Amino acid sequence: MNALELQDITVTFRSKDDPGQRYTAVADTTLRVGAGEFVSVVGPTGCGKSTLLNIGAGLLQASSGQVRVFGEPLTGINRRAGYMFQAEALMPWRSALANVMVGLQYRGVPEADARDQARSWLARVGLSGFEDRYPHQLSGGMRKRTALAQVLALDPDIILMDEPFSALDIQTRQLMENEVLALWAAKRKAVLFITHDLDEAIAMSDRVVVLSAGPATHPIGEFGIDLPRPRDVAEVRNQPRFVQLHADIWAVLRDEVLKGYAQQLKKPVLSSVEGAA
Numbered sequence: 001m002n003a004l005e006l007q008d009i010t011v012t013f014r015s016k017d018d019p020g021q022r023y024t025a026v027a028d029t030t031l032r033v034g035a036g037e038f039v040s041v042v043g044p045t046g047c048g049k050s051t052l053l054n055i056g057a058g059l060l061q062a063s064s065g066q067v068r069v070f071g072e073p074l075t076g077i078n079r080r081a082g083y084m085f086q087a088e089a090l091m092p093w094r095s096a097l098a099n100v101m102v103g104l105q106y107r108g109v110p111e112a113d114a115r116d117q118a119r120s121w122l123a124r125v126g127l128s129g130f131e132d133r134y135p136h137q138l139s140g141g142m143r144k145r146t147a148l149a150q151v152l153a154l155d156p157d158i159i160l161m162d163e164p165f166s167a168l169d170i171q172t173r174q175l176m177e178n179e180v181l182a183l184w185a186a187k188r189k190a191v192l193f194i195t196h197d198l199d200e201a202i203a204m205s206d207r208v209v210v211l212s213a214g215p216a217t218h219p220i221g222e223f224g225i226d227l228p229r230p231r232d233v234a235e236v237r238n239q240p241r242f243v244q245l246h247a248d249i250w251a252v253l254r255d256e257v258l259k260g261y262a263q264q265l266k267k268p269v270l271s272s273v274e275g276a277a
């Protein structure tokens, strides 16, 4: 069973000021994430990775194509998914505990229960004792842990992650990646993970999908990652099979990365954009 299925998705943005000016970011893309599967999407900068994630989240409507969530057509927001974005999503005026509680309260969980669950999720991401700290009193890694607890507390069936650790230093990043893998192994949710870091994609995933450079981005390669689990993201990089997979995927990705840079320079600037056409 597919947890998330994006079928024949095309996304065209148009300018508000000049509706004739259009940019097709994604074209005819089909992408599936099985229940319990960890899938990463890699591609050159600006190719359309976040656009695809936003489609899966129901935050953006495709110009054409279909999204299915556990077999059902998606209309509106994907309520079976939790999201973790690159940008900080914590509320600065709420403590770590209150930040983790907020989604639960919104769902109608009674205050005392929400507090207990939030406390236990903070403990699971290594933040016992930091419940009362405000985001500005936490390190970047701790804020990411809090955001992770916030997502996991809602127990989503699908987790959508858009370069969640790209702002972290390499050691903290690897710690967080290992923590995500351990939590994922325990619960086996479907994960769609967006990254431009091929090492991270291989180390974490069951499958890596490579996107072409834009415009009209589409998948150009798909690689099953047959490295044994559990994995330590730092150590797995030394395995010969990792090195082989990296070489195979990079052979497909390299030209797209170069095209992606060239495209970024040429692309028309759509200053005020209405959204998908």
Ligand SMILES: Nc1ncnc2c1ncn2[C@@H]1O[C@H](COP(=O)(O)OP(=O)(O)OP(=O)(O)O)[C@@H](O)[C@H]1O
Binding pocket: 013, 023, 025, 043, 044, 045, 046, 047, 048, 049, 050, 051, 052, 196, 214, 267, 270, 273, 275
């Ligand atoms: N609302 C929008 N209006 C106009 N163009 C957009 C909009 N959102 C995205 N784009 C364009 O669509 C393309 C894909 O953007 P997207 O953010 O999905 O790429 P990405 O692969 O996630 O980028 P990065 O690697 O830099 O995070 C880009 O060229 C971007 O400029």
